[in-house]
Amino acid sequence: MSFILWFTGLSGAGKSTLANAIVPELARRGHPRVELLDGDEVRTHISAGLGFTREDRRTNVLRIGYVARLLARNGTVAITAAISPYAEDRDEVRSKSEVPFIEVYAGASLDAVAARDVKGLYKKALAGEIKHFTGVSDPYEPPTRAEVVVDTGVETVQDSLQNILSKLEALGLVKTVSQFQEVRS
Amino acid sequence: MSFILWFTGLSGAGKSTLANAIVPELARRGHPRVELLDGDEVRTHISAGLGFTREDRRTNVLRIGYVARLLARNGTVAITAAISPYAEDRDEVRSKSEVPFIEVYAGASLDAVAARDVKGLYKKALAGEIKHFTGVSDPYEPPTRAEVVVDTGVETVQDSLQNILSKLEALGLVKTVSQFQEVRS
Numbered sequence: 075m076s077f078i079l080w081f082t083g084l085s086g087a088g089k090s091t092l093a094n095a096i097v098p099e100l101a102r103r104g105h106p107r108v109e110l111l112d113g114d115e116v117r118t119h120i121s122a123g124l125g126f127t128r129e130d131r132r133t134n135v136l137r138i139g140y141v142a143r144l145l146a147r148n149g150t151v152a153i154t155a156a157i158s159p160y161a162e163d164r165d166e167v168r169s170k171s172e173v174p175f176i177e178v179y180a181g182a183s184l185d186a187v188a189a190r191d192v193k194g195l196y197k198k199a200l201a202g203e204i205k206h207f208t209g210v211s212d213p214y215e216p217p218t219r220a221e222v223v224v225d226t227g228v229e230t231v232q233d234s235l236q237n238i239l240s241k242l243e244a245l246g247l248v249k250t251v252s253q254f255q256e257v258r259s
Numbered sequence: 260m261s262f263i264l265w266f267t268g269l270s271g272a273g274k275s276t277l278a279n280a281i282v283p284e285l286a287r288r289g290h291p292r293v294e295l296l297d298g299d300e301v302r303t304h305i306s307a308g309l310g311f312t313r314e315d316r317r318t319n320v321l322r323i324g325y326v327a328r329l330l331a332r333n334g335t336v337a338i339t340a341a342i343s344p345y346a347e348d349r350d351e352v353r354s355k356s357e358v359p360f361i362e363v364y365a366g367a368s369l370d371a372v373a374a375r376d377v378k379g380l381y382k383k384a385l386a387g388e389i390k391h392f393t394g395v396s397d398p399y400e401p402p403t404r405a406e407v408v409v410d411t412g413v414e415t416v417q418d419s420l421q422n423i424l425s426k427l428e429a430l431g432l433v434k435t436v437s438q439f440q441e442v443r444s
Contacts, residue, residue: 107333119325120305122318133307140304141326148292148335 083180088226113156126206139167179220186227268365273411298341311391324352364405371412
């Protein structure tokens with residue numbers, strides 16, 4: 075069974091880190107076909123020219139949703155890691171999905187991501203040098219019914235990863251490693 | 260083995276008709292996962308806002324190529340049916356493909372498509388009412404090394420379809436129906 079694993083959260087909350095970490099774990103559990111649609115990569119390939127207005131953000135998220143849907147309905151697990159700040163847009167993608175849609179909220183707080191400031195962007199955003207910066211000068215609407223919430227401001231990557239995998243196992247979307255090995259032997 | 264089947268040709272040359280006709284034929288030959296990226300549909304989903312300038316046409320074609328590549332490298336046959344008028348852009352998609360790229364030139368002449376004028380667009384384009392109309396007021400560069408050329412101005416749909424399938428069989432990309440039935444029995 076394929077599915078869409080949709081990460082959402084502030085810039086620097088660890089979406090890409092977790093998304094990259096989960097790919098080999100899915101392979102170990104019997105999902106050899108996994109495609110990661112990272113926010114920056116997708117902007118380059120299908121959303122160049124779009125900005126960060128309300129409407130452009132919506133368009134970007136719907137495009138990612140469209141590509142994820144095409145992949146997933148053909149048996150590939152699609153993992154997305156874009157900020158996707160608006161609940162309405164995420165819900166629209168969810169409602170159009172033809173496979174299970176698993177929303178993972180990388181819920182590091184603004185304080186936590188601004189303190190880490192991996193890319194140095196929060197400093198600039200807080201100084202007013204970047205407009206439309208999510209969480210600072212642009213809204214972020216946390217999910218109210220995400221399938222998984224991981225507090226990436228506090229948890230280790232391994233802990234968050236385990237939480238996500240446990241949920242996917244509980245939903246019957248991935249096997250445990252031992253189940254998969256049984257099937258193969 | 261997956262592949263990209265890339266139709267190119269003038270508006271009204273029969274690209275979509277052939278692309279739609281080939282989907283069930285591929286399924287009969289052992290390719291259950293086939294995704295058709297039709298020109299109009301793709302414009303709606305990932306290229307809304309792009310126009311018909313040289314640069315926008317390039318962007319549109321590269322986006323279709325990106326999505327086709329994601330699908331094909333995960334085992335789904337990707338069929339595209341966009342005019343894709345510039346040889347340079349098609350060649351760029353070809354060079355980035357990670358799977359066999361099969362270019363099919365739906366080679367109906369301008370006279371033939373204008374005479375049929377299925378959507379009534381050529382009449383308007385020839386009267387100057389539509390700008391940047393491929394073949395009339397915008398260039399179309401026929402492929403010089405397409406894997407398959409079908410003269411959709413003269414051949415029947417069935418003939419063109421058979422030509423394409425024969426080529427795919429010769430390339431080892433699809434089985435014949437009888438080969439596939441042997442494998443299953």
